[in-house]
Amino acid sequence: MNNDDLFKPIDTKRTRLRCPRPDDAAVVAKVMTPGISRWLASWPAPMTQQAAATRILKAREEIAVGQALHFLVEHRADNAVMGWICVSRAETLSGVGNLSYWLNEAYHHCGYTTEASLAAVIAAFGRLNLDSMEGGAQVDNVASFAVMRRLGMELCGERIVWASTRCRNELCIFYSMTRDKFVQYQRDGVMPKIVLNRSDA
Numbered sequence: 001m002n003n004d005d006l007f008k009p010i011d012t013k014r015t016r017l018r019c020p021r022p023d024d025a026a027v028v029a030k031v032m033t034p035g036i037s038r039w040l041a042s043w044p045a046p047m048t049q050q051a052a053a054t055r056i057l058k059a060r061e062e063i064a065v066g067q068a069l070h071f072l073v074e075h076r077a078d079n080a081v082m083g084w085i086c087v088s089r090a091e092t093l094s095g096v097g098n099l100s101y102w103l104n105e106a107y108h109h110c111g112y113t114t115e116a117s118l119a120a121v122i123a124a125f126g127r128l129n130l131d132s133m134e135g136g137a138q139v140d141n142v143a144s145f146a147v148m149r150r151l152g153m154e155l156c157g158e159r160i161v162w163a164s165t166r167c168r169n170e171l172c173i174f175y176s177m178t179r180d181k182f183v184q185y186q187r188d189g190v191m192p193k194i195v196l197n198r199s200d201a
């Protein structure tokens with residue numbers, strides 16, 4: 001099985017965002033608890049190692065063809081797996097990206113997702129050459145909305161999303177931002193300054 005990274009890891013102060021590897025399947029399956037899954041449309045819990053392995057292979061295919069960036073988030077202090085962040089094109093060749101994330105419950109509420117997502121968003125705008133990014137969450141997912149607002153995203157509407165893990169439609173609220181708004185948000189000093197580059201972030 002090929003465990004080579006498809007892109008160089010990105011370090012933030014406390015986290016490392018790296019390419020998901022087939023060898024991660026067991027730990028990804030283990031940390032995907034019902035408490036996280038209930039907020040996600042397509043990550044079931046319990047999750048088998050086989051299901052995680054299949055998901056990782058699909059993620060790597062999407063990275064390879066430029067359809068998405070998937071990041072396995074590690075705790076830099078001890079290399080523990082913290083979670084997963086994805087920015088995927090809404091459609092093939094689309095300039096609109098969909099942001100999603102989850103974090104191992106042991107690390108919640110310490111600012112890790114905000115920190116890691118900022119790096120992921122910068123990388124995605126650059127490497128996927130996106131014009132805008134959006135993210136949606138169930139109407140009562142206050143933590144997710146707080147993360148999106150921290151990134152500079154603004155409320156843009158609501159729509160129904162099919163949640164395959166629960167086999168039902170769910171109403172979700174969406175936030176979005178254009179690339180220009182994100183750059184301006186950074187420039188205004190609301191978030192840490194990191195250079196955003198279209199070809200390589």
Ligand SMILES: CC(C)(COP(=O)(O)OP(=O)(O)OC[C@H]1O[C@@H](n2cnc3c(N)ncnc32)[C@H](O)[C@@H]1OP(=O)(O)O)[C@@H](O)C(=O)NCCC(=O)NCCS
Pocket residue numbers: 035036037039040100101102103104107108109110111112113114115136137138141142143144146147150
């Ligand atoms: C959403 C999630 C990734 C947030 O991760 P996190 O690392 O705890 O978030 P942060 O610590 O960066 O916090 C960001 C903001 O959310 C707020 N927040 C975090 N957890 C919260 C909670 N349980 N209740 C209320 N606010 C919360 C923080 O106070 C912070 O707000 P602030 O910037 O106004 O201070 C995490 O709760 C999670 O994995 N949830 C399950 C999966 C999920 O919901 N994914 C998103 C689906 S679209």
